[in-house]
Amino acid sequence: MIRFRASARRYGLRERIQGLVMVLPPVAVVAVFIGFPVGAAIAYTLGKVGGPNSVIAGLAQRQHVAPHGSVTTAAYREMLSNDHVRTDIWVTIWITLMTVAIVLVLSWGIALYARFSGGILARLLSALSVVPLFIPVVIASYAILVFYAADGFMRSVSYHLGYHSFPTLGYTLTAIVIGEIWVNVPFGVLMMSSGLNSVPDSLIDAARDSGARLPRIIRSIMLPMNVIPTVIVITFTAIYVLGSFTVPYLVGPTAPNMLGPSMQNFFQSFNQPQQAQVLAVIVFVLAIGFGTVYVWANVRAAKRSGVA
Amino acid sequence: MSAVESAGVVLGNEEQADLPVAHPSRPRRGPRSIAGRVLGTIVGLALLTFMVGPLLWLALRAFSQSWHYPDLLPSQWTLHWWRSVFADQTLGHSIRLSFEFAPIVTVASAVICLPAAYAFSRYRFPGRRVLLVSLFATNAFPKIGLYISMAGLFYSLHLMATFIGVVIVQMIGTIVFMTWIPSAAFSAVPRSLEEAARDVGAGPLRVFMRVTFPLAAPGILVAMILSFLASFDESQGTFLVGVPNYVTMPTEMYSLVLNYPEQAAAVFSILLALPSVVLMTLARKHIMGGRLAEGFQLR
Amino acid sequence: MSAVTPTGLQIDRVSKELGGRTVVSDLELEVRAGELTCLLGPSGCGKTTTLRMIGGFLNADRGRILIDGADVSGLSPDRRPTAMVFQNYALWPHMTVYKNVAFGLKLRKLSKREIQERVEHILELVGLTHHVHSYPARISGGEQQRVALARALVLEPKVLLLDEPLSNLDAKLRVRVREEIREIQQRIGITTVFVTHDQDEALSISDRVAVMSGGKVEQYADARGLYREPATAFVAGFVGAMNFYPGTVVSGGVEIEGGVVVPCDDLSTTESGEWDIAVRPEDVTVSVEGDGAVADVVREVPRGHYKELVLRAGPNEIRAFVGPELPTGEHVRVAFARALLYRDGALHRTRSPALT
Numbered sequence: 016m017i018r019f020r021a022s023a024r025r026y027g028l029r030e031r032i033q034g035l036v037m038v039l040p041p042v043a044v045v046a047v048f049i050g051f052p053v054g055a056a057i058a059y060t061l062g063k064v065g066g067p068n069s070v071i072a073g074l075a076q077r078q079h080v081a082p083h084g085s086v087t088t089a090a091y092r093e094m095l096s097n098d099h100v101r102t103d104i105w106v107t108i109w110i111t112l113m114t115v116a117i118v119l120v121l122s123w124g125i126a127l128y129a130r131f132s133g134g135i136l137a138r139l140l141s142a143l144s145v146v147p148l149f150i151p152v153v154i155a156s157y158a159i160l161v162f163y164a165a166d167g168f169m170r171s172v173s174y175h176l177g178y179h180s181f182p183t184l185g186y187t188l189t190a191i192v193i194g195e196i197w198v199n200v201p202f203g204v205l206m207m208s209s210g211l212n213s214v215p216d217s218l219i220d221a222a223r224d225s226g227a228r229l230p231r232i233i234r235s236i237m238l239p240m241n242v243i244p245t246v247i248v249i250t251f252t253a254i255y256v257l258g259s260f261t262v263p264y265l266v267g268p269t270a271p272n273m274l275g276p277s278m279q280n281f282f283q284s285f286n287q288p289q290q291a292q293v294l295a296v297i298v299f300v301l302a303i304g305f306g307t308v309y310v311w312a313n314v315r316a317a318k319r320s321g322v323a
Numbered sequence: 324m325s326a327v328e329s330a331g332v333v334l335g336n337e338e339q340a341d342l343p344v345a346h347p348s349r350p351r352r353g354p355r356s357i358a359g360r361v362l363g364t365i366v367g368l369a370l371l372t373f374m375v376g377p378l379l380w381l382a383l384r385a386f387s388q389s390w391h392y393p394d395l396l397p398s399q400w401t402l403h404w405w406r407s408v409f410a411d412q413t414l415g416h417s418i419r420l421s422f423e424f425a426p427i428v429t430v431a432s433a434v435i436c437l438p439a440a441y442a443f444s445r446y447r448f449p450g451r452r453v454l455l456v457s458l459f460a461t462n463a464f465p466k467i468g469l470y471i472s473m474a475g476l477f478y479s480l481h482l483m484a485t486f487i488g489v490v491i492v493q494m495i496g497t498i499v500f501m502t503w504i505p506s507a508a509f510s511a512v513p514r515s516l517e518e519a520a521r522d523v524g525a526g527p528l529r530v531f532m533r534v535t536f537p538l539a540a541p542g543i544l545v546a547m548i549l550s551f552l553a554s555f556d557e558s559q560g561t562f563l564v565g566v567p568n569y570v571t572m573p574t575e576m577y578s579l580v581l582n583y584p585e586q587a588a589a590v591f592s593i594l595l596a597l598p599s600v601v602l603m604t605l606a607r608k609h610i611m612g613g614r615l616a617e618g619f620q621l622r
Numbered sequence: 623m624s625a626v627t628p629t630g631l632q633i634d635r636v637s638k639e640l641g642g643r644t645v646v647s648d649l650e651l652e653v654r655a656g657e658l659t660c661l662l663g664p665s666g667c668g669k670t671t672t673l674r675m676i677g678g679f680l681n682a683d684r685g686r687i688l689i690d691g692a693d694v695s696g697l698s699p700d701r702r703p704t705a706m707v708f709q710n711y712a713l714w715p716h717m718t719v720y721k722n723v724a725f726g727l728k729l730r731k732l733s734k735r736e737i738q739e740r741v742e743h744i745l746e747l748v749g750l751t752h753h754v755h756s757y758p759a760r761i762s763g764g765e766q767q768r769v770a771l772a773r774a775l776v777l778e779p780k781v782l783l784l785d786e787p788l789s790n791l792d793a794k795l796r797v798r799v800r801e802e803i804r805e806i807q808q809r810i811g812i813t814t815v816f817v818t819h820d821q822d823e824a825l826s827i828s829d830r831v832a833v834m835s836g837g838k839v840e841q842y843a844d845a846r847g848l849y850r851e852p853a854t855a856f857v858a859g860f861v862g863a864m865n866f867y868p869g870t871v872v873s874g875g876v877e878i879e880g881g882v883v884v885p886c887d888d889l890s891t892t893e894s895g896e897w898d899i900a901v902r903p904e905d906v907t908v909s910v911e912g913d914g915a916v917a918d919v920v921r922e923v924p925r926g927h928y929k930e931l932v933l934r935a936g937p938n939e940i941r942a943f944v945g946p947e948l949p950t951g952e953h954v955r956v957a958f959a960r961a962l963l964y965r966d967g968a969l970h971r972t973r974s975p976a977l978t
Contacts, residue, residue, distance in 0.1 A: 027447075030446050030447060030448070031446070031447065031448040031449065032448075033442070033446060034442040034446030034447065034448035034451070035442075035448050035449075035450075037438040037439055037441065037442035037446070038438075038439040038442050038443060038448075038454060039439075040435040040436070040438070040439060041435050041436045041439045041458065041498050041501075041502055042439070042454055042458070044435060044491075044494070044495070044498065045457075045458055045461055045495070045498060048473065048476070048491055048495055049461040049464070049469060049495060050461060051476065052469055052472035052473045052475070052476050053461065053464050053469065053472065055472050055475065055476070056464075056468060056469070056471070056472035059472070067472075067475055067476060067479070068472075068475060069475075070474075070475040070478045070479060071471065071472070071474065071475040121370070125370070128363075128367070136363075136364060136367045136368075137367075139371065140367055140370060140371060143371060143374050143375055144370070144374050146374055146375060146378070147374065148603060149596065149599045149600045149603040149604075150378065150596050150599060150600075151552075151555070151556035151558075151573055151595055151596065151599060152556065152558070153556070153558050153573045153576040153577070153595070154381075154576070154592040154595055154596050155377070157381065157576065157580060157588060157592060158377035158378055158380065158381040158592065159377050161377070161380060161381055161384065161585065161589075162376060162377035162380050162381070165392065166390075166391070166392035166393070167380065168376055168377075168380045168395075170392065170393065171392060171393040171394065171395055172395070174392075174393035175393065175395070197373070197374070197377070200374070215710075215712070217708045217709075217710055217712035218712050218714060220679055220699070220706070220708065220712065221706070221708055221712035221713075221714075221773075222714075222725070223679075223698065223699040223700050224677065224699045224700070224704070224705060224706050224774075225700070225705075225725050225726030225729065225773070225777065226700045226701075226726050226729045226730065226777070227700060227725075227726075227729055228700060231729065235714075235725070236714060239716045240714075240715070240716055254462070254463050257463075257465070258463070258464070258465030258466060258467075260465070260466060260467050260559055261558060261559065265580065274465070275465060275467055278465065278467045278468055278471075279467050282467070282471050288471050291467070291468065291471055292468055292471060292472065294468070295464065295465050295467065295468020295469070295471070296468070298464075298465045298468070299463060299464045299465065299468070302463035302464070302465075303460070303463055305463075306456075306459075306460055306463055310456060
């Protein structure tokens with residue numbers, strides 16, 4: 016008895032050490048190449064220009080240096096009082112919310128259609144809505160730009176339908192929203208299809224047997240049982256769009272634009288890396304906010320069903 | 324508890340394997356009215372156009388000699404742009420580089436991340452969930468900001484504009500794929516199968532090679548394909564770190580869009596999209612297998 | 623004479639093809655009001671498909687389904703006066719027991735008070751009042767099954783359908799729960815169709831059993847009728863244990879393979895020709911001496927209140943149930959107390975059944 020317990024404890028400790036050792040490599044890579052630069056970036060925004068930040072600080076213009084031993088919020092104050100920057104922040108948040116909302120509607124719609132219709136259009140739609148996953152973001156942005164350009168498909172088709180002044184959507188904020196939706200629909204569709212398909216047919220049959228029609232079934236069965244996949248779609252999409260660069264850079268206007276291209280501008284055009292990093296931290300904070308929702312939802316769901 | 328599982332209740336159990344469910348046939352439930360069906364079809368077609376239209380439009384451009392607004396097709400067709408892209412030295416070089424980096428990055432990522440994925444799945448150690456989440460959370464920091472800061476780090480480590488520097492930058496984007504997805508794949512292998520192998524005398528390594536790994540292989544394959552594509556399509560980081568020595572295809576796109584005629588950019592786009600399409604078509608059965616939601620849940 | 627509106631459930635020559643295969647073929651069945659009928663058969667016989675067609679989850683290719691005289695064939699499940707208890711109970715995991723049962727009532731826009739009354743009443747009937755606010759994950763399999771039953775009954779359907787409701791329970795629980803279901807069904811007096819592949823289950827609680835095979839009803843009768851007078855060879859072999867021998871009728875008995883003549887004076891028919899002869903093990907009379915076919919005792923299996931003997935007469939294996947005290951040696955004499963004769967799968971009867 017005693018021997019068994021001792022060896023079980025030893026196994027537990029060995030397993031723990033082994034586990035930690037095995038996860039060390041990617042954790043180390045992430046810690047060194049992401050964690051460390053992120054930490055340095057945050058420190059840099061607070062005015063610490065020494066050590067790892069010295070190289071960039073050496074090239075920077077208009078830096079706010081913190082007095083030795085403390086930090087300064089001067090960089091943040093400068094950026095947040097800048098009208099252009101404030102506009103860009105609102106643009107970023109607005110585009111993110113629009114994209115998330117529309118992606119959610121489209122993902123649910125396509126997934127529901129595929130689940131309950133089974134016709135050829137439904138299958139085609141759910142297959143083809145995953146296509147953007149196959150296409151690099153750079154290409155996608157370019158294709159969207161050309162599609163909605165002055166001589167693009169939308170304008171050409173509407174010309175033939177008699178409407179000659181369909182707006183040119185290239186280099187507009189609308190184009191950014193279109194592009195972001197396009198890029199994020201596949202993940203949404205896959206996630207919601209997976210979630211909806213995991214609801215057993217018998218639960219739906221039982222609801223029909225009790226007298227429910229389709230809208231009621233969606234409201235009372237499919238929706239409550241798919242809260243987690245929905246939260247996943249919302250948070251992952253939001254985090255992606257908040258920090259995106261390629262889509263707004265290629266299809267968006269010069270100004271105002273999202274914080275991604277704006278950051279890049281401050282760094283490469285104005286040579287103000289500190290200001291660029293302030294924007295990065297702002298995006299990070301917003302993204303972490305969404306990430307927290309994701310973790311909280313998972314923890315809550317695990318608690319609900321895990322206690323048997 | 325099997326009745327409970329099949330009743331659709333998730334118990335949060337790491338080892339819950341997918342139970343095969345026979346789908347009974349059910350009557351079609353389309354909208355009853357003609358109007359509803361017509362509306363549904365119109366919406367469906369509009370969505371199809373939205374999703375696939377831009378790609379087809381761009382693809383047509385790659386073959387057009389001249390194409391004027393508001394025509395829906397080019398007025399003259401040509402293969403001229405294909406020839407010119409293949410003849411261009413810079414572009415050819417970038418194509419070669421892309422195909423060099425992606426496999427190397429994928430393999431390096433696999434070597435580093437797969438043992439970790441296994442540990443996340445099968446071992447209990449303190450901070451397991453925290454580490455798993457933080458691997459993902461670090462992606463929340465916008466790439467541009469990260470690369471600016473990383474530039475400083477790379478300068479001091481003399482990694483700027485080096486092969487290894489680009490490998491590292493591209494690998495970072497693959498770590499989440501190579502840990503989360505294989506971890507879910509390993510978790511989906513029922514423990515009872517491993518225990519049965521141990522029971523007949525197989526040692527831990529043999530159990531892994533003969534039972535766990537083959538069963539988790541599809542998930543790992545999906546992770547590797549997504550990693551390959553993530554590396555192949557990586558543009559921002561390479562833009563900041565690799566230039567001017569190492570310019571891969573996606574990074575080249577930035578300047579292509581600005582400096583080359585539209586048709587050349589279209590040709591290049593098709594070339595760039597091709598590996599993605601081929602690989603994803605091969606793996607689509609696994610990606611669209613419907614178990615995706617489980618891979619992203621925190622267990 | 624005025625026509626009386628038929629009550630109960632009528633399945634009128636229903637056929638269904640699935641995946642190119644004819645699963646149900648020209649099926650006819652009439653279940654009387656208040657009766658508990660079982661659909662019994664091996665997997666693939668079409669019983670579940672039939673049940674789903676009654677419930678409206680599948681549409682018949684041909685034929686009609688009538689409930690209390692009204693044709694419900696074109697109605698979807700939400701409109702039919704049927705209620706189904708599913709094999710895995712299909713309880714909605716995010717709703718409490720109360721909400722699961724109340725769901726259908728809420729759809730019918732009843733007042734909150736009336737819903738509460740009805741739900742509490744039905745939960746009391748199935749004995750689950752103490753779990754009214756529990757979630758399905760927290761209650762046992764047997765209790766989940768009762769919730770599913772309550773959910774179906776609270777809607778006061780005309781026909782109750784049960785799809786192998788006991789297959790997920792362990793053996794002891796199965797016996798108890800099936801009797802509870804029978805008791806509730808009789809108390810309410812609801813027409814019920816019950817699908818199972820377990821004949822013990824079917825024979826013990828049903829008013830009548832429809833034995834199905836290959837999409838058709840082989841025989842629809844009460845337990846005694848199925849056991850004593852199986853209409854087809856399939857039913858004879860499916861319900862209970864049965865000995866089968868190809869053979870012919872001779873004077874005083876039958877002749878089976880190897881020229882073995884076994885005496886029998888209760889044959890269902892004495893016509894000449896080739897027959898499939900069916901004999902229940904308990905109808906094999908075994909004696910130590912006397913006239914009868916000679917048989918070797920291959921094996922004796924004591925079974926408590928009776929003994930099973932495996933005998934061999936010529937090339938034929940004969941299983942017999944005898945009293946536990948029967949002394950046997952190596953050789954015995956075998957006769958058939960009663961034999962049923964089948965040709966082309968159907969029972970042939972030209973002599974009235976002996977009264978037993």
